[in-house]
Amino acid sequence: MANQQINSGNPRVDLEYRRKKNAEEMRYQVVSFTLMIFLTLVAFAAVAIEGFTAWFTVPFIILLAFVQVVFQLFYFMHMSHKGHEAPSLFLFSGLGFGLVMVLAFMTIVWW
Amino acid sequence: MHAEEKLTYETWPAEPEKSTLEAKNKFLGFWLFLGGETVLFASLFATYLALKDKVPSADHALAKDLFDLPLTFVATMLLLTSSLTSVYAMYHMKNFNSQKMMLWLGITVLLGLGFLGLEVYEFNHYVHEYHHKFTSSAFGSAFYTLVGFHGAHVTFGLGWILALMIRNYKRGLNLYNAPKFYVASLYWHFIDVVWVFIFTVVYLMGMVG
Known part of the structure; x- marks a missing residue:
């Protein structure tokens, strides 16, 4: 998914390729957003549903938070790109x- | 390429946020700032965790008495969605579509305002219903410093994005202002990163006990 500079020698083709790349990346962003919403729902559910002990819930929701932050950093903030x-x-x-x-x-x- | 160059849809670079020297410097400098912000927020989290539920007497409200799951959930959804809408804004920035970028930034600002409104309501509720104030306990000080500092960041971020929108509304995109929009959107995502830890460590863990 690295956003590299492409150069085919034909500006029209390059442009279309780049638009496609951008659109494709936007789809990945929406997928990661969906996953982030899902992780948030799981974290809230783990707290809302009675019956789990704090020894389970606390490490579990902290793990979910770290996973969500990785999505945020690497996709939304583009840290997966080179540079x-x-x-x-x-x-x-x-x-x-x-x-x-x-x-x-x-x-x-x-x- | 230089910053004031007149560009078209065809000549707009693939990475406008890093295509001039000034833009590269902004990008690097802003990430250094975010590294510093990470340390700052971590120290506030450390303080909060150390002082959580540390109150002088039993009549003070504790974390589990205060927090309300549905309110935190709605606030979280608002901020998380605003993070996605600012990704959409940057998508249109990369495609040299100033109007759509402005539209999505506008939606981002509205969602941010919604979040801020909920936070104001929440703090007001704690102060009046629970007498949970900044000066009432170590817990109160640590809570309002951490969550309030995040709220201040949201406020600043809203002002920043709005200022950029107003300043550049008629100008359209160029290589001078595109990096500014990009950096502001990074800041907005960072605010969401901090909120993920706040809703987990402060609210959810607070309700677990």
């Missing part, structure tokens, strides 16, 4: 620092 090496470095180092921070606060802060 996103630096953005990946920035975002994932931010996320790395962030996770350490969450871990630290949850273990050393008490009231």
Whole structure:
């Protein structure tokens, strides 16, 4: 799905190819949106339906959130396209620092 | 290509958001900013998780007393859909269709306003019904800082997109403003990324207990 620059030497053909590519990518976006809605529904249902213990529900909904964020980043924010090496470095180092921070606060802060 | 070049449907580049030096710089700089925002929101999440339900006395409302599943669900759907509509806007930007881009951005703004309205209602409800205020407990401070900061981002994002729409309404697309629209849409998606964690960590986990 990399959005590469194409060059056949014929501008008309290139243009049509690109429009098709864009339309095809938009279909993928709609599919990922549908999946995101589905993941959201599952997460809300897991909480709404009685009978699951917190030991199951909490890790489960956090996992769903991470999956949904991957869709958001890689499809909606185009991180699956090439030319996103630096953005990946920035975002994932931010996320790395962030996770350490969450871990630290949850273990050393008490009231 | 340079920013002020007059372009047509045929000469519009495949990646207008990265086709000039200025655009490339914007793109890179904005992602660096989003990396920083990730750290910022992570620290607010860390604070919230550490201080969740930490209240001075038993008469204070806890997370499980406050949150309402249907309201959070509607807000989530509004924001998630607005993320898709801004993808549609960028699709039309790539196809050099300024009017359709504006239409989808307009829908995005309306959905964002709906979300913001629900949040205002929600905060108002907590303050008046539950006396859950910013200064009433460590839990209150952490909650309003995290969720309120996200709400402030939504507000800023709406102002940003609206400003771009008004400024460029009659100009149409060029390589000067296309990267601006692209970056604003990245910001909007990022707001949705943060919301995914907020509805999971704050609301759903809050209701689980």
